[in-house]
Amino acid sequence: MTTIIRNGTIVTADLTYRADVLIDNGIITAIGPNLTGDTTLDATGCYIMPGGIDPHTHLEMPFMGTYSADDFESGTRAALSGGTTMVVDFALPSPGQGLLDALQMWHNKTGRAHCDYSFHMAVTWWGEQVFDEMKSVVDQGITSFKHFMAYKGALMVNDDEMYHSFSRCADLGALAMVHAENGDVVAELTARLLAEGNTGPEAHAYSRPPQVEGEATNRAIMIADMAGVPLYVVHTSCEEAHEAIRRARQQGKRVWGEPLIQHLTLDETEYFHPDWDHAARRVMSPPFRSKAHQDSLWAGLQSGSLSVVATDHCAFTTAQKRNGVGNFSKIPNGTGGLEDRMPMLWTYGVNTGRLTMNEFVAVTSTNIAKILNCYPKKGAVLVGADADLVVWDPEKTKTISASAQQSAIDYNVFEGKTVKGLPRYTLTRGRVAVADGVVQPGEGHGQFVAREARPAVNRALSAWKEITAPRAVARTGVPATGV
Numbered sequence: 001m002t003t004i005i006r007n008g009t010i011v012t013a014d015l016t017y018r019a020d021v022l023i024d025n026g027i028i029t030a031i032g033p034n035l036t037g038d039t040t041l042d043a044t045g046c047y048i049m050p051g052g053i054d055p056h057t058h059l060e061m062p063f064m065g066t067y068s069a070d071d072f073e074s075g076t077r078a079a080l081s082g083g084t085t086m087v088v089d090f091a092l093p094s095p096g097q098g099l100l101d102a103l104q105m106w107h108n109k110t111g112r113a114h115c116d117y118s119f120h121m122a123v124t125w126w127g128e129q130v131f132d133e134m135k136s137v138v139d140q141g142i143t144s145f146k147h148f149m150a151y152k153g154a155l156m157v158n159d160d161e162m163y164h165s166f167s168r169c170a171d172l173g174a175l176a177m178v179h180a181e182n183g184d185v186v187a188e189l190t191a192r193l194l195a196e197g198n199t200g201p202e203a204h205a206y207s208r209p210p211q212v213e214g215e216a217t218n219r220a221i222m223i224a225d226m227a228g229v230p231l232y233v234v235h236t237s238c239e240e241a242h243e244a245i246r247r248a249r250q251q252g253k254r255v256w257g258e259p260l261i262q263h264l265t266l267d268e269t270e271y272f273h274p275d276w277d278h279a280a281r282r283v284m285s286p287p288f289r290s291k292a293h294q295d296s297l298w299a300g301l302q303s304g305s306l307s308v309v310a311t312d313h314c315a316f317t318t319a320q321k322r323n324g325v326g327n328f329s330k331i332p333n334g335t336g337g338l339e340d341r342m343p344m345l346w347t348y349g350v351n352t353g354r355l356t357m358n359e360f361v362a363v364t365s366t367n368i369a370k371i372l373n374c375y376p377k378k379g380a381v382l383v384g385a386d387a388d389l390v391v392w393d394p395e396k397t398k399t400i401s402a403s404a405q406q407s408a409i410d411y412n413v414f415e416g417k418t419v420k421g422l423p424r425y426t427l428t429r430g431r432v433a434v435a436d437g438v439v440q441p442g443e444g445h446g447q448f449v450a451r452e453a454r455p456a457v458n459r460a461l462s463a464w465k466e467i468t469a470p471r472a473v474a475r476t477g478v479p480a481t482g483v
């Protein structure tokens, strides 16, 4: 059975043109005029784009004494509903747990996934076992390793551990990733705020000012440079962190920054809301920032100093958030966004003229497919690519409401926002998962996407490291010892 998408305009990261797309057995098999197939999807007035890739989700994540509420079933259903066709989640070993053990636990969570997925591996402690197992993890198709510089006493790793792990990533041809906040300073500020009686959700933001993120981002960049590894900085939220990334890129360092749709469109005033639940539902790390920081992030996407828009989807219910009544440091950190990332970015990016349609495709799909080395299987409209596609209707509108969302939680941080630009169809490996805005569930359709190590960037970095490595000076006439 073949499917044909007709009468649409293809929009990729670098081209916009009219053509039909033929899909056979989940793969794009032809692109061109007047194609025919068994089933026709009409794309009149629509753009045919690569489905979104969200490289930063936490589905059913054990965190802060509870589990994030969306699992691979509801999370991937939400993703498809908003035009995202692949998620990359984080396998998270608990301290002392082996990486392979954690990886198996994460694979076990995915049986009901509606769309394709991959994993990053978190390095939450350091030792010989971690060193050894990193190789097996890479051999199993996971080639990116995340390091938390925050969450002291839980997930945080220190500089020496990070340097060891980054060096190992360099040897294995893998990508190093960081959550960049200075966890020591956050812990100090948190203790001080609580002692002063600042216990509400707004104090979460006070405990994580832009400086803690800027400092950690700089530090991670320098450590990555010394280790000779490419670096991906997740949830870049402020000018201080963006400035560090921008400068590093100007210097030729291989560093990428990932702002979240939440930081681009919501600001710190959310934490001053008189309703405790409203503010607590928006507690995440890093916190929402001022409008000036938002402008910096948008400028980064426009100029290319920031590369990817993600969600860090880590959704907790109101009841879970209430674990932190009386002590903000116990509010589970995280917000949702999987279903809304694409429509929100289109509305606030493309419709406002901040982004072109091609830039939209680049930052929601193609760039990360290249960074994670799964392009052009993913992130492309090309013959031979997976038919992970979204037929995007730029005229379709809706007002975001928790009452109509796929996510399992009881609120939505974008509640009441009207978006213009939504999927008419979302296809996951050729399967129509959303038709006219209606989700057609396909539990278990999602497959694991294995990725290969040694992408070009690692090869280039290691070649340069080798050429510029410190070498002993060959001398003649060295004086005899002690004479």
Ligand SMILES: NC(=O)NCCC(=O)O
Binding pocket: 058, 179, 283, 284, 285, 286, 312, 314, 333, 334, 335
């Ligand atoms: N971001 C957040 O607040 N929660 C999810 C875990 C993380 O990415 O730090």
Ligand SMILES: [Zn+2]
Binding pocket: 179, 234, 235, 285
């Ligand atoms: Zn994080």
Ligand SMILES: [Zn+2]
Binding pocket: 056, 057, 058, 234, 312, 314
């Ligand atoms: Zn995260």
